[in-house]
Amino acid sequence: MQTEIKKLEPTNIEIYSTVEWEEFLPYYEKALNDIAEITEVKGFRLGKAPKEIVEKQVGKEKVFHQAIEKIVQEQYKITMEKNDFEPIDKPLVEILKFAPQNPLQFKIKIQILPHFDLPDYTEIVKQIPIVASDVSEQEIAHTLQWIQQSRSQMEETTQGAQKGNWVEIEYQSPQIANNKVWADSFILGQGKMLAGFEEMLEGMKEGEQKSFTLSVPADYPYVALAGKNADFQVKMKAVKLLHLPELNDDFARQLGRFENLSALKENIKEGLQMEKDIQSRQQWQTEILQAIAKKIDLFLPQSLLTAEKERILADWKKECEKLKMDWNDYLSGQQKTEQDIEKEAAEKAAQQISHYLILRAIAKKENITVSQQEIEQEINNILSRYPQVSPQDIDEIAVKEILLNNKVLKFLENIYHSA
The missing domain is CATH 1.10.3120.10 (Trigger factor, C-terminal domain)
Known part of the structure; x- marks a missing residue:
């Protein structure tokens, strides 16, 4: 068999193969044997019919097709392994020329992963440091506060909302998502809303509505609002008092395997x-x-x-x-x-x-x-x-x-x- 590889670009190749008739014949015989094993022929047990009868019954075209398929698969595998090619997708096969007693010629077009030379990555690794970062007391305190708040008891109130209360709201703005109504809930003062938004909620009672306008900072991540004014309409759905558990050793032990508050803090750290x-x-x-x-x-x-x-x-x-x-x-x-x-x-x-x-x-x-x-x-x-x-x-x-x-x-x- 003769094989030639043409590179169309760094990752596209064409494999051209020529198989002489004498080289083709063993594949034809193998294909005929395989077909005979599964072909029912009247008067014979499965797989026991003479090859000539099977060939006449199924037709030489079917045998040729199966033999060619086997050759293409085999040649494709050999070429890919020999040249260390790794395919990206399925190969496209085109039979260029075939007739009995003549050579078989076919082309396989395939896209492969690119080959490239690696630099000395061991030196690169040594030159770039892993920058470590320590945990601050403020970060520990913030996490501890989050745990404390997550285990707080809530009590509904008719009083106006104050910082530290749990609030549930609906709000909308014609400048945001076509005036879509959004629902949100958070601890007032810790909601991380637009600057000035949470201050406008202070004093609002359950069921009350309020409209206001805020100036949006120029560096606001929502680009369409940055540096502009935004009009808001807010409805207070609920105001709840938060009863926080005391941060002490008993609180730590209630969380599970902690002996005291210091052990909890160490675990958080x-x-x-x-x-x-x-x-x-x-x-x-x-x-x-x-x-x-x-x-x-x-x-x-x-x-x-x-x-x-x-x-x-x-x-x-x-x-x-x-x-x-x-x-x-x-x-x-x-x-x-x-x-x-x-x-x-x-x-x-x-x-x-x-x-x-x-x-x-x-x-x-x-x-x-x-x-x-x-x-x-x-x-x-x-x-x-x-x-x-x-x-x-x-x-x-x-x-x-x-x-x-x-x-x-x-x-x-x-x-x-x-x-």
């Missing part, structure tokens, strides 16, 4: 520190991959970019749905067009695919792998954490990729710590 450490490592991992990417001449296949961009856009739209926000309202609020958002998604897609390919290349170079046992264990962990998830809903390939990425990132982190 450890939890917050763990979160900060995770954030620091994630930031470091992103910086490492970005630094490596800058030293690589990497061609990203358009098919991968398009698929990832569409996935990112779908995720963003789902987030809007969770927030009960119309997608078009979100776009207008950010003063962005669909094209602007698509451009942002495309940029994010390019970064994520680059990082994925870099991690994959390092895994291959360092012989980092994921076993089937590890995959199954992780799937079991997911099912135990999320009982509502069905095993059929879990993408095993995605699980494998996540585990592999984590292994590579851990490998890089070990290099950093050993430097």
Whole structure:
């Protein structure tokens, strides 16, 4: 067999193969044998009919087709493995020439993952520090306050709302989402609403309504409102007094395994520190991959970019749905067009695919792998954490990729710590 590989671009190739008639014949015989095993012929037991009779019954065209299919599959596999090609999608096969007693010629068109040379990533890893961040007393106090408030008792009141009361409201503004009515509830003074909004609620009683106008700061994240005035209409649905439990050793013991308040605070500190450490490592991992990417001449296949961009856009739209926000309202609020958002998604897609390919290349170079046992264990962990998830809903390939990425990132982190 003769094979020639043509590169149309860095990730698109065509495989041209020629199979001489003498090379083709064994495949024809094998195809005929396979067909004979499953073809019923009158007067013979299944699989026992003479090959000549089977050939006449099914027709040579069917045998030729099966033989060609076998040759193409075999040649495709050999070429991909020999050249270390990794396909992105299904191959497109075209039979260029075939006639009995003559050579078979065919073409396979396939898109593959790009090949690139990795820089010295061990040196890059050593040069970028993991920036640690300590937990402050203020952060511990804030978390402790949240726990205290979550275990408070509420009492309805007819008095006007004051800071520290639990309030339930409905509000709307013609400048926000076409005057859509929003429902919210929070501790007055801690709702993190627009500056001045919560102060306007003070003194309002259950059932009362109020209209007011606020000046919106120029740096407000909702771009459509930034630097402008917003008109609000608010209805107070409920005002409740909060009876907070006293922060003492008894309070800590009621939460479970804590001997006293100091032990609770220490546990809070450890939890917050763990979160900060995770954030620091994630930031470091992103910086490492970005630094490596800058030293690589990497061609990203358009098919991968398009698929990832569409996935990112779908995720963003789902987030809007969770927030009960119309997608078009979100776009207008950010003063962005669909094209602007698509451009942002495309940029994010390019970064994520680059990082994925870099991690994959390092895994291959360092012989980092994921076993089937590890995959199954992780799937079991997911099912135990999320009982509502069905095993059929879990993408095993995605699980494998996540585990592999984590292994590579851990490998890089070990290099950093050993430097």
